Amino acid sequence: MRQETINRIRKFRDERDWNQFHTPSNMAKSIVIESGELLECFQWSEDDYDLQHVKEELADILVYCQDMIDCLNLDADEIVNMKMDLNEAKYPIDKAKGNSTKYDKL
Amino acid sequence: MRQETINRIRKFRDERDWNQFHTPSNMAKSIVIESGELLECFQWSEDDYDLQHVKEELADILVYCQDMIDCLNLDADEIVNMKMDLNEAKYPIDKAKGNSTKYDKL
């Protein structure tokens, strides 16, 4: 996300005094709640989904992820790169190529 | 996320031929699965959590969100701004300030 978009999320939260509700635990709950709503778009069919609804639910998750990053003072690029280091080690290309098997079964 | 980080996620996926598994439905499932793992960090306590574990699970969610954005050809800034338009209308400052009540009960 662009800095401008991140700033909008922060301004929205600050103007409503919602930082008080944004504990890490509440953010984790919120992300899973919104993820369930995203999954609901695919509850009965993999292919026949309402794209506008999908966009809204995915956006809700992105907003709560940003809120969680903020309330823990994290940096998105830093944590993603740290995790990608781990993922690259867990899923070597030669073993994982074309294969959806979980790393502990590879 | 910076473009460089997004490129790393895409390269990781492409090198492993994983685009074939990245349907919107599978991505929605993956996001909710990782969100459950994030919540597990707070299962028995709100305050006593393993920060490194939280970072890893939150990063997993960010990676799958990027994968979903890619497989649907979306733009993160566009969908978040579209949703923030809706949120700002649903939660007017004067009603929502300091209040965690859901919009349909405001």
Add this chain to the structure above:
Amino acid sequence: MRQETINRIRKFRDERDWNQFHTPSNMAKSIVIESGELLECFQWSEDDYDLQHVKEELADILVYCQDMIDCLNLDADEIVNMKMDLNEAKYPIDKAKGNSTKYDKL
């Protein structure tokens, strides 16, 4: 579940002094965490799942549901029948037959 199975769940919990952790909120978190693990059995394929793993995760959910019923002093039959009354009203047979559409779109 038979009374004997319910008693076993309660004895397991009591012997470990775990009632102190079984708040309604912690039970709700636990149910969604286990549900994510159940879904993980179907993350990349609808059909190719490990039945033993599915049984274990589904059993975990049933155990936590019983724990939640207990910590709220509920009766499974009563709440399910109450909800089936609502479901029968929301999904009249003539409209819902052979149709997975959600009630608010029926």
Add this chain to the structure above:
Amino acid sequence: MRQETINRIRKFRDERDWNQFHTPSNMAKSIVIESGELLECFQWSEDDYDLQHVKEELADILVYCQDMIDCLNLDADEIVNMKMDLNEAKYPIDKAKGNSTKYDKL
């Protein structure tokens, strides 16, 4: 649940021809979706929840668990007792008493 309640769930499903939608994968998705709705009752507060709403969401989970048990031809008592055997081995009383630590850290 009493046999009578289970029969009501089955009759509801059969009368609407919904067995066609009740694949194991769809049931797993449905359980996690409803679990997210249950968790939403506790999103911003652990203590200030709407009991009627909690009952309805918990009942939804119980109904989908029964549907999943049925579509896989399982027996609730059998799988729960199988899992309780595992849990009793993973959480010996002397180590787990009064302790919410996960078995792999005990």
